[in-house]
Amino acid sequence: MAYLRNIAAPFRSLSARLLVLTLVFVMLAEVLIFVPSIAFFRLNYLANKVELAHLATLSLLASPDNMVSEELREELLFRVGARSVVLHGANSRLLILSENMPPAIDAEFYLANQSPLPLIEHAFMSLVVGPGRIIRIISPLENEPNSSLEVVIDEAPLIEAMYDYAWNIFWLSLIISTLTAILVYLSLHWLMVRPMRRLSESMIAFRRAPENVSTALIPSKRRDEIGVAERELEIMQTRLRSALKQKQHLVALGTAVTKISHDLRNILSTSQIVSDSLSEVKDPKVQKVVPRLMTSIDRAIDLCTQTLKYGRADEQVPRKERFLLEPLVNEVKTSVGLRENNGITWRNKIPSGLMLNADRDQFYRILLNLCRNAVQAMEGEGTVDIQALRAGSRILIRVGDTGPGLPAKAKQHLFEPFSGSARAGGTGLGLSIARELVVAHGGEITLERTGSSGTIFCIEIPD
Template identity: 50%
Template sequence: MGERLGFAPLSLAERVLYVSDDIQSAGKEKSEPARYGPGLSGKLLLLTIVFVMVAEVLVFVPSVSNFRRQWLMARLEDAQIAALAAEAAPGGQLPRTLRDELLQSVKVKAVAVKRTDSRRLILEEDMPAEIDASYDLRDATWLTLISDALMVFAEPADRVIRVVGKPNFATGEFIEVVMEEAPLKAAMIRYGLDILGLSILISIITAALVYLTLDMLLVKPMTKLTWNMVRFSERPEDPTRIVTPSGRRDEIGTAERELAAMQAELAGMLNQKNRLAALGLAVSKISHDLRNMLSSAQLLSDRLRSVKDERVQQLVPKLLASLDRAIRLCARTLDFGQAQETPPKRKQFELAPLVTEVGEGLALPRPDLIEWNLDVPPDLKVDADRDQLFRVLSNLCRNAVQALESEADGMGEIVITARREGSVTLIDVRDTGPGVSERARAHLFEAFQSVARKGGTGLGLAIAAELVNAHGGQIMLASNEGGATFRVIIPDVVVDLQRARRRSA
């Protein structure tokens, strides 16, 4: 689309820079999260108060029911004492004034007692009252008691009720009284207000304790994590903004440690992207200037053809081929900043001349230092892209040379062997160097990760793996004893087509 609008295509460095800018701008956009309603602390305090009040209400209902039952039982006990006093009077009859005084003291209008098979009215006012409701406390269930207690608050205060019970009577005996409900309702209201005040006090104290505890254990650590995530999102590439775990062993501590690890990984990835952006820009600049220099060198090398020296005539074609290969590589690097290699242009060719050319390009052998031994049959052919396979073997041999040079004496041997197994070509590159370290083996074929020596970039093996994979082949560390042995497996194009057909099937 850039070409249609008349803009120059983006290079690899510019693409990576744009990706990094998008990540950082996305972090800045999230640096000021919107706040809706109260914070976590306020919600926690409010919910704690509500839950404690709900618990108090659930306790209040049976408490009021029990208070009503005890209050009525107390009235029945007082009525029982008054009835015993009335029965002890001569003739079982009390003077009117004494009768009224007893009824007023126990706050009832009438008292009746049942013994054996007879029921006797002991005390009664002159004007019998009309009864509005009756309650039997002898076999009342807790649901009935709760329902009757709640009805007291809903009914009028001037009701007259009949209550039956047996506080201290033998089996088959009971006492019943007729009384006004207003004193009971007033007592229940006072009791309810006392319970309400106590509930509010308990709710405040409990809510404060629960709030302070949860605020210290949960809210403040979560607020700290939230603040850190917002702060980290502003500058995710800054390692100083990574959260510091508190060392807790609970879920908060686990969240802190996981967040710290995730932030460290993200910061590393962003720093690596910045390095890749800088590297891509540098490679684009270097490739541009290097292509111009190589073109000039190619023009100068053409003049060597006129030199009659036999040795020069042997080296000029190889020099020109190397310059052509380098110029094509620079051109591909600059072509839209390609991050991937071009598909291989495969054909069958003899492998031995290519291996000899690799050794000549690296100045191998080096007398008294590095031996260069080839075990490649002259008629062995490989089906591959010649330039790309040259780069693969050149990278492997260059790594072998650098491994030998890292030794104290700088001496050793590089051996290349090749053979055919059916439709597959196997190429082994072995050296007698120190081998590949454990740290380098963990990320052997990853760019910028497989650096095995000081000053290395970790790109050689990554490029070789990408080129071999493009051929449908495989590269591996076949052995690491007595030096490193890398094996390159290149299948013929017929084998690749058969694999493709099997995958599609």
């Protein structure tokens, strides 16, 4: 097997395959040409025999009393290559030349009005049967519509001539096909194989070291499909190289931000403890400032926590369990921090018995991010509406608000961190984290509707 693989190895390249295929197709074309040509070669051979017999017939008819010597008769038969020659008239049959003992006839052929298919059939039948047959040829005479000539010949010289012709055609076809294959191979190698090899080598080099600019493909000035492929590959490599470089910068920046967020969260935690003690001070001015201070510190701590979680990218695999969805939504309401008199209405429309198969803690974070965004979008007045229903083997959960809707810029980068925020000063981490957790559950989160009447996000989770 190893020996066979070594033999087949050179033919695995595109160049070798093109060479072999071109050689095969040209030879196939030559075979298709050979089939009718051998048939017409046989027809011309037999017609030539009839022509020689006709000349011999005219010579004999011109002699006195149509009498010839035995030596002349044998000489004429030898020159014609025939066993006998018979001239047929309208109502007569004249034996012109004949051997002393006429042979038995094995086959008879008419040369008048022959179509290609019978000619091909007769030619291949001669080659298959082989020499040894005695055949009779009957052909009409030119300019003598009522006369025909009958010639009896050995088929062996005909078959030998056909084999000689076939070998000549074979060697000529082999030479032509080889030259054609080489020319086609060189043309295709120059026009296609070399450029494709450059493309593949560039792809391999880019895969091994995408940051190495020296391996970048320099596109040619060709205007065909290969030229387009070269230019598009060069553009793609440039953009990917730029994106990889930007990712590396973001990784370094993310590491730095994570460290800063960690230290800042510790500092803010201390500030939160101090702020809690300030709430006990009876000074009216302090009591007026403390709630806003507490809210700002809570938001800052929450931002640091989300940044740390996103930067670590170490979300655990969901540990799914079945739980009631309605109580979880009520917990989210408490965590969002809605008060009874703040102007925002909370509508929990989850069916009381609806069970969800998911990680309860992670799904709590999903709903918390969406609901917090909804509350912040309405700026103190509006309605948060949460609905759920079962659709076959999946559960659809909709979180809606009556806010002003998302701006166009936010919709373009909706689930991208640090890009998809709909409010000034936002990070967009909430939606990004929510989408990451939903995808981890095998689900999908989409923006179903947004506009002046509000925004609705739809979560689709397999049950």
